[in-house]
Amino acid sequence: MTLVLDASVFLKWLLEDPAREPDTDQAFAVIQSVIQGDQEILQPVHWLIEVAAVAARLTPQTAIHDVEMLEAMQLPTSDDPGVMRRATALAIDTGTQMFDALYHAVALEHDDALLVTADDRYRRKATRYGKIVSLHDWGGAT
Numbered sequence: 703m704t705l706v707l708d709a710s711v712f713l714k715w716l717l718e719d720p721a722r723e724p725d726t727d728q729a730f731a732v733i734q735s736v737i738q739g740d741q742e743i744l745q746p747v748h749w750l751i752e753v754a755a756v757a758a759r760l761t762p763q764t765a766i767h768d769v770e771m772l773e774a775m776q777l778p779t780s781d782d783p784g785v786m787r788r789a790t791a792l793a794i795d796t797g798t799q800m801f802d803a804l805y806h807a808v809a810l811e812h813d814d815a816l817l818v819t820a821d822d823r824y825r826r827k828a829t830r831y832g833k834i835v836s837l838h839d840w841g842g843a844t
Contacts, residue, residue, distance in 0.1 A: 703814055704742040707732065708805040709752040710820035711837055716757060716768050725820055725837045732818055732840055737775070744812060746789075746804040747779045784811045796827040809833040 714729035723729075735741040750772055757765040789807035793800045802824045809817040810833055819825050820837040828834060 703816055704744050704812060705732065705736065706744055706746070706805050706809045706815055706817045707736075707749075708802065708817065708819045708821060708824075709749065709756060711818055712749075712753045712772070713756055713760070714820055714837070716753075716764075717761065728837050728840060729820065732837065736777075743777055744808055744815060745777050745779045746785065746808050747781050748801060748804060749777070749779070752801055780808050780812065782811055792828060792831065796824070798824055798827055803828075806831065806834060 711729050711732060714723045714726050715733045717723050718726060718730075720726040732741070736743045750769070753772060754765065754769045757768050761768070785804065785807045788811055789800060789803040792798070792803035792806055792810075796803065802821060805819065806817050806824075806828055809815040810831060815833060817834045818837055818840050819834060822836065825834055825836055
């Protein structure tokens with residue numbers, strides 16, 4: 703199983719604040735499974751930009767270090783033209799942000815891929831397209 707992790711998952715991991723951010727333990731578990739090589743990952747090309755933008759706003763004191771650490775992970779990305787077309791259609795159909803739809807489009811355009819998200823608003827709107835699971839419900843099963 704190849705995972706696509708949206709920015710909300712990375713931010714829960716970076717913020718490390720279970721009192722403020724529910725499912726922080728799940729975010730840690732899923733990212734650790736990627737780091738340890740138990741799970742493959744494939745990201746949309748914009749993922750680091752989105753995470754960095756939010757980190758700069760929420761945790762400016764650690765944002766530069768966090769971005770350097772994430773860059774060092776050298777996570778594979780997909781710039782397949784089908785992803786952009788699919789994301790555009792998803793954004794229109796669901797009335798959501800293109801950035802959110804890009805994560806889901808990567809999962810939909812690649813065999814055996816699954817989007818893991820902590821963005822319940824997007825998940826509720828897009829669940830009918832499949833290949834999406836809430837971080838809360840992710841159990842690590844391949």
